[in-house]
Amino acid sequence: MTDTTSNHFPDRADVVIVGGGVAGCSIAYHLTKLGITDVVLCERKQLTCGTTWHAAGLVTQLRATRQMTELAKYTGELFASLEEETGQATGFMRRGSLRVARTEARLEELARGASMGRNFGLPVEKVSPGEIKERWSPIDLDGIVGGFWFPHDGQVNPADVTMAYARGARMRGGRIFENTKVNKILVENGRAIGVVTDKGEIRASRVVICGGMWSRDLAATAGVTLPLHAAEHFYIVTETIPELPRNLPVLFMGDECAYYKEDAGKLLLGCFEPNAKPWGHKGIPEDFCFDSLPEDFEHFEPILEMATKRVPLLAEAGIKLFFNGPESFTPDDRYLIGETSEVAGLFCACGFNSIGILSSGGVGKALSEWIRDGRPPVDLADVDVRRTISFQSNKSYLHDRTTETLGLLFDMHWPYRQFATARGIRRSPFHDRLLAEGAFMTEAAGFERPGFFAGAGMKPEIEYSYGRQNWFDLTGAECRNTATNVTLFDHSCFVKYEVEGRDALKVLNRICANDIDAPVGRVVYTQWLNELGGIEADVTVTRLSESTFMVVTIAISQRRDLTWLTRHIPEGAHVFVRDITSGLPMLALMGPKARDLLKAVSPDDFSDAGFPFGTSREIDLGYARVRASRLTFVGELGWELYMPAEFAAHVFDRLVEAGAAFGLRHGGYFAINSLRMEKGYRHWGHDIGEEDSPLQGGLGFSVAFDKPGGFIGRGALLRQKEAGPIRRRLVQLRLEDESAPLLYHHEPVWRDGRIIGSVTSGAYGHRLSASLGMAYVECADGVTDAYLASMPLEVEIAWRRYPARAQLKSWYDPKGERIRG
Structure with missing residues (x-):
C-alpha cells in the first residue's frame, strides 16, 4: 500500500x-x-x-x-x-x-x-x-x-x-x-x-x-x-x-x-x-x-x-x-505510550508485550487526544513512558529481564510479586547491612528496598498467595514496634531535586498548589496540578535558604516529576534544577522513642518546642552532619534523616548501636504500606493521580487558594468548589469482618444494590487489626460521613461481597496527636 x-x-x-x-x-x-x-x-x-x-x-x-x-x-x-x-x-x-x-x-x-x-x-x-x-x-x-x-x-x-x-x-x-x-x-x-x-x-x-x-x-x-x-x-x-x-x-x-x-x-x-x-x-x-x-x-x-x-x-x-x-x-510488562521525558513533542506507542492488537484502538484514541490537547485524556500512569528510568535502556538488563517478562503474562499475578531477573541494580549505601539483618528485598524503579525482615532462622523469601502471606506476622511486628518503640526505614529510593536561583521561589510557587514561601527550615506538603486540577505529583518542598529548595518525591516518579518541573520553568527564569538522589540517601526514624534515640546520638534539641513538626535543619549525628526533617508517612513521631552518601554507613551504625536500648527494629515497605493505610496517607499513582483533584482526594488543606500569583490548576479547583458538594471523594474503608479477604486494588464498592466506587489501594492494618482500603465513591448530593453511614456498604472481593464501613477521616489517630507528641 x-x-x-x-x-x-x-x-x-x-x-x-x-x-x-x-x-x-x-x-x-x-x-x-x-x-x-x-x-x-x-x-x-x-x-x-x-x-x-x-x-x-x-x-x-x-x-x-x-x-x-x-x-x-x-x-x-x-x-x-x-x-x-x-x-x-x-x-x-x-x-x-x-x-x-x-x-x-x-x-x-x-x-x-x-x-x-x-x-x-x-x-x-x-x-x-x-x-x-x-x-x-x-x-x-x-x-x-x-x-x-x-x-x-x-x-x-x-x-x-x-x-x-x-x-x-x-x-x-x-x-x-x-x-x-x-x-x-x-x-x-x-x-x-x-x-x-x-x-x-x-x-x-x-x-x-x-x-x-x-x-x-x-x-x-x-x-x-x-x-x-x-x-x-x-x-x-x-x-x-x-x-x-x-x-x-x-x-x-x-x-x-x-x-x-x-x-x-x-x-x-x-x-x-x-x-x-x-x-x-x-x-x-x-x-x-x-x-x-x-x-x-x-x-x-x-x-x-x-x-x-x-x-x-x-x-x-x-x-x-x-x-x-x-x-x-518491556521490563514491567506494560506498554510505553505518551510524550517522552527527554524530548518535548516526541511521542511513542510501543513495547506492547503481545497485546498490541487488543490495545491498539484505545492507545490510538488516547495518544491522539494527548497530541491534540497537550495532556493525556485520562490517567495513564500505568503505561506512561515517563515511568521509565534511563538505566533501563541497558541492553544486558533488557535481555535478562525479557527471559521473565514474556512468561509473566500467563503466570500467576500474585500480590507483591517480585521480579527475579535483572535485580540488584540500584542499591542504597545500607544494602548489605540490611541484608545482614534479614531483609527481603523488593524493587521499585530498579531500587532494592526492604519489603520485610525475616525472623531468626527464617529465609527471607515470599510464599505467594492471595491471603496472608508468610511475612504477615513479621510485618505486624514491625508495625507494632513502630507504634510502641522506634523503627528504622531505608528511604534512600525517595527522589530528591535541588531547585535554586533568584526565581526559584516564584517558579516553584506557581507549580505548587500550597504556599512554599515559608521560613527557611520549613517543610511544605503540596501537590503539583495540571490545568484541570488533577494531581500530577505529590511532594514535599523544604526551604533550605532564601533561594534554594529541596523537592522530595517517590521513586517511580523520578523522571516524570523532573520533566514536569523543568517544562514549567519559564524561558529566561533564573532557576537551576539538579537531581541529587544518588548522593543523598535517607533514613526514616519512626516511633514514640525516636526522640529519645536521636538525643542519644546528637546534642541537638529535639523537643516539640525546639523542633516542631514540619521543621528541617542540619544536626550533628555521631561524627556526621545530617539534615533532619520532622515528618512522617507512618503516623507516628518521627524524623527523616538525609546525609551525604559517604557518611551513610556511619550514621546507620550509630543509630543501630544506640537504638538497642530503645527497642529499635528495622522496618520494610510492606509495613509502611500498612501504617500509611491506617493513617489515610495517599500514594500517588494509586490513591491520587492525574484525574483526581486535591478536593476529591481529601487534600484541600494543602491548597493555598489565596496565595499571591495563584498556581497551575487554581481556576479548575475554584470551579469545583463553586459547583457545590464534592460528588466524588476518596474515603477510608474498613471491612467489618477481621477474617475477610485482604483488599489490594480495584475492588468494587456496593451500596443499595449498585456500584458506587472502587478501591484504589488496600492493606491490613496491624495497629487496628482490620483489613483496610481507600476508595473513590460517588454521590450526586456530595460524599459526606452522613451519606457513608446512612446505608450499609459492601466491598466485592473475588466475586463475593463483604460488609464494610467508610469514613472521610483516617481510622488511626485521626486528630494527628501521635505525630505531634
Missing part, C-alpha cells in the same frame, strides 16, 4: 508517525478522526511487516489494571464497527473467551479480575467446569476447578484490521509511505522538529515512534530511553480437524501457559512460557520484514505435551505451521 493522496514526498506535516504496524496505523486513524489530517506515516518496509502480521489476533478486554482494561474495552467496541466505517474487512468475530483455572489460587485471581471488570461494565460470568465444557467441548476437564466467561471478547485478523485503520486515515487525508526508512529524529532546543528519512527530511511539530522492536534504537538517536527488547514467541497451527467444532471461543489456560484459537476448522495453540528466549540482542537484520525465526520444537514441546492432554484432538492432528516470530517486551 502506498500513498494515494499525492505522489509528492512531503517535507512538512503536523505529525509524523514512524512505523506502520497496528499501533502506528491506529494513531493515524484517530488523529485524522480528530481533525488533525496533515499526518504522514512512514514505514521502513511494508505495513504490518514487523510483528503485527503474525500476531494471534486475540481481542480480550480484561487486563491487569484499570487503565489497560479501559483501553482494551474501547478497542473491542471499535472493532465491531471499523469494517462498516472503512469498507475494509477486519475479520472481527465476537465469539467470547474462556479463562479457565486449574487451581483455587488461579480461580481467585480470575475472580478478582472479573470483579474489577464490573467497575467498567465489562460483561463477565463465572462458569463451572460443566459450563466450560458446554462452551468448549474439546476440552478435557481433568483438574479444572472453574473459570470465567467474557462474552464480548473475540478475535480479528491483525493484517486486515491494520489495513482498516490505514484506510480510515487515508480517507480523511492522512498519507502513508511504505519503503521509507526513518534514520533519525530531528531535535532542536529539546523539542522534536521532524525526522530524517532515506528520502529526505520531513519537518513536523510532533513525532510519534511506533516502531515496535526497532523503537529503542531509533529513540536512542535522540537520547531517549524506550526500554524494550524482542523475544521469540511461538505458536502452532494444525491441519484442519474435522471433529473440531466451529466458532469456538478463545480459550486461555494460564496454568498451562497456553491459549487456543479456532479458525476455519484449524486450531492455533500459542504459549507464554517461563524462561523465554530474547532475540535481536545484537541487532535486527536490516532486511527483516515478513520473516520468521528458526523453529525450536524442543523449547515448545513441554507446552504441546500439556496441550495434547488438555485437548485430546491435538494428539492426532497434523501441524500445518510451526511459527516463531519476535515480539517486544
Whole structure:
C-alpha cells in the first residue's frame, strides 16, 4: 500500500508517525478522526511487516489494571464497527473467551479480575467446569476447578484490521509511505522538529515512534530511553480437524501457559512460557520484514505435551505451521505510550508485550487526544513512558529481564510479586547491612528496598498467595514496634531535586498548589496540578535558604516529576534544577522513642518546642552532619534523616548501636504500606493521580487558594468548589469482618444494590487489626460521613461481597496527636 493522496514526498506535516504496524496505523486513524489530517506515516518496509502480521489476533478486554482494561474495552467496541466505517474487512468475530483455572489460587485471581471488570461494565460470568465444557467441548476437564466467561471478547485478523485503520486515515487525508526508512529524529532546543528519512527530511511539530522492536534504537538517536527488547514467541497451527467444532471461543489456560484459537476448522495453540528466549540482542537484520525465526520444537514441546492432554484432538492432528516470530517486551510488562521525558513533542506507542492488537484502538484514541490537547485524556500512569528510568535502556538488563517478562503474562499475578531477573541494580549505601539483618528485598524503579525482615532462622523469601502471606506476622511486628518503640526505614529510593536561583521561589510557587514561601527550615506538603486540577505529583518542598529548595518525591516518579518541573520553568527564569538522589540517601526514624534515640546520638534539641513538626535543619549525628526533617508517612513521631552518601554507613551504625536500648527494629515497605493505610496517607499513582483533584482526594488543606500569583490548576479547583458538594471523594474503608479477604486494588464498592466506587489501594492494618482500603465513591448530593453511614456498604472481593464501613477521616489517630507528641 502506498500513498494515494499525492505522489509528492512531503517535507512538512503536523505529525509524523514512524512505523506502520497496528499501533502506528491506529494513531493515524484517530488523529485524522480528530481533525488533525496533515499526518504522514512512514514505514521502513511494508505495513504490518514487523510483528503485527503474525500476531494471534486475540481481542480480550480484561487486563491487569484499570487503565489497560479501559483501553482494551474501547478497542473491542471499535472493532465491531471499523469494517462498516472503512469498507475494509477486519475479520472481527465476537465469539467470547474462556479463562479457565486449574487451581483455587488461579480461580481467585480470575475472580478478582472479573470483579474489577464490573467497575467498567465489562460483561463477565463465572462458569463451572460443566459450563466450560458446554462452551468448549474439546476440552478435557481433568483438574479444572472453574473459570470465567467474557462474552464480548473475540478475535480479528491483525493484517486486515491494520489495513482498516490505514484506510480510515487515508480517507480523511492522512498519507502513508511504505519503503521509507526513518534514520533519525530531528531535535532542536529539546523539542522534536521532524525526522530524517532515506528520502529526505520531513519537518513536523510532533513525532510519534511506533516502531515496535526497532523503537529503542531509533529513540536512542535522540537520547531517549524506550526500554524494550524482542523475544521469540511461538505458536502452532494444525491441519484442519474435522471433529473440531466451529466458532469456538478463545480459550486461555494460564496454568498451562497456553491459549487456543479456532479458525476455519484449524486450531492455533500459542504459549507464554517461563524462561523465554530474547532475540535481536545484537541487532535486527536490516532486511527483516515478513520473516520468521528458526523453529525450536524442543523449547515448545513441554507446552504441546500439556496441550495434547488438555485437548485430546491435538494428539492426532497434523501441524500445518510451526511459527516463531519476535515480539517486544518491556521490563514491567506494560506498554510505553505518551510524550517522552527527554524530548518535548516526541511521542511513542510501543513495547506492547503481545497485546498490541487488543490495545491498539484505545492507545490510538488516547495518544491522539494527548497530541491534540497537550495532556493525556485520562490517567495513564500505568503505561506512561515517563515511568521509565534511563538505566533501563541497558541492553544486558533488557535481555535478562525479557527471559521473565514474556512468561509473566500467563503466570500467576500474585500480590507483591517480585521480579527475579535483572535485580540488584540500584542499591542504597545500607544494602548489605540490611541484608545482614534479614531483609527481603523488593524493587521499585530498579531500587532494592526492604519489603520485610525475616525472623531468626527464617529465609527471607515470599510464599505467594492471595491471603496472608508468610511475612504477615513479621510485618505486624514491625508495625507494632513502630507504634510502641522506634523503627528504622531505608528511604534512600525517595527522589530528591535541588531547585535554586533568584526565581526559584516564584517558579516553584506557581507549580505548587500550597504556599512554599515559608521560613527557611520549613517543610511544605503540596501537590503539583495540571490545568484541570488533577494531581500530577505529590511532594514535599523544604526551604533550605532564601533561594534554594529541596523537592522530595517517590521513586517511580523520578523522571516524570523532573520533566514536569523543568517544562514549567519559564524561558529566561533564573532557576537551576539538579537531581541529587544518588548522593543523598535517607533514613526514616519512626516511633514514640525516636526522640529519645536521636538525643542519644546528637546534642541537638529535639523537643516539640525546639523542633516542631514540619521543621528541617542540619544536626550533628555521631561524627556526621545530617539534615533532619520532622515528618512522617507512618503516623507516628518521627524524623527523616538525609546525609551525604559517604557518611551513610556511619550514621546507620550509630543509630543501630544506640537504638538497642530503645527497642529499635528495622522496618520494610510492606509495613509502611500498612501504617500509611491506617493513617489515610495517599500514594500517588494509586490513591491520587492525574484525574483526581486535591478536593476529591481529601487534600484541600494543602491548597493555598489565596496565595499571591495563584498556581497551575487554581481556576479548575475554584470551579469545583463553586459547583457545590464534592460528588466524588476518596474515603477510608474498613471491612467489618477481621477474617475477610485482604483488599489490594480495584475492588468494587456496593451500596443499595449498585456500584458506587472502587478501591484504589488496600492493606491490613496491624495497629487496628482490620483489613483496610481507600476508595473513590460517588454521590450526586456530595460524599459526606452522613451519606457513608446512612446505608450499609459492601466491598466485592473475588466475586463475593463483604460488609464494610467508610469514613472521610483516617481510622488511626485521626486528630494527628501521635505525630505531634
